[in-house]
Amino acid sequence: MNKQGRKLRSLIEARRGVLMPGAANALSARIIEDLGYEAAYVTGAGVTNTFYGMPDHGFVGLNDMAAHTAAIRNAVDIPLVVDVDTGFGNAVNVSHTVRVMERAGANAIQLEDQKMPKKCGHFAGKEIVDTTEMVSKIKAATDARQSEDFLIVARTDSRAVEGFDAAVERCLAFEEAGADVIFLEAPVSEEELRKLPELIKAPQLVNLVVGGKTPILSNQAFADMGFSLVLYANVALQSAIAGMTRALTALKNGESVGESSGLLATFNERQQVVKKSEFDALEKKYQT
Structure with a gap:
């Protein structure tokens, strides 16, 4: 696991806009790896859509997310960033979430500041927790990880609720709390996008x-x-539906x-995608 974690950290520190598609299952992750992508994102929306046939x-x-992550990790060798929504509870729950996801094969988790039940970042009607609550979750996440190469991606959905300037303030608080990567969800203009790397020092998604x-x-x-x-979290899923x-x-x-x-x-x-030839070779090797 440290190998993929170190690889992910080096990709992030390079700040060269690494394309990261989303995988809703092990099959899509195999295709992502086979096409030469350097990392994949285990998408909560995609798992919800494909596993339950329900919206995000x-x-x-x-x-759910641990089982899907473990299956994907068994299928591919590239770094995995995993969507864990709000961490499935308070700061204590986040500690447990980090330990479970690290054992499942994640190299990073993406943790957001919405209230439960959370919604897709591009849906209307989102609600957010106080900055202090999210900061506590980030601190709990950094304390709980076993490896320093297990990264914490801190996401804010406050752009749609409080505006761009307030969202940037949250990001700065997340950075100070120890988040490795900052993710301001749903900026609405190219101007806002260009401002983010100027205003926030930490690596960004x-x-x-x-x-x-x-x-x-x-x-x-x-x-x-x-x-x-x-991140293109659901291009693979949307193309599969089509x-x-x-x-x-x-x-x-x-x-x-x-x-x-x-x-x-x-x-x-x-x-070829499911690597049948490898299993054929194993069958031949162990044939009695």
């Missing part, structure tokens, strides 16, 4: 939601600004869904 309204719990509130600029632009991580809908609609309409239709991965491509 705080329905997943610690056991920017979250880009297709159809959300934050302007989507080129990755080079975010690298030039000095962001460490550029692909499944097209293929199943074609099937229902009596159209071809063969390998030449362009609607599916081929049978062999599917087996």
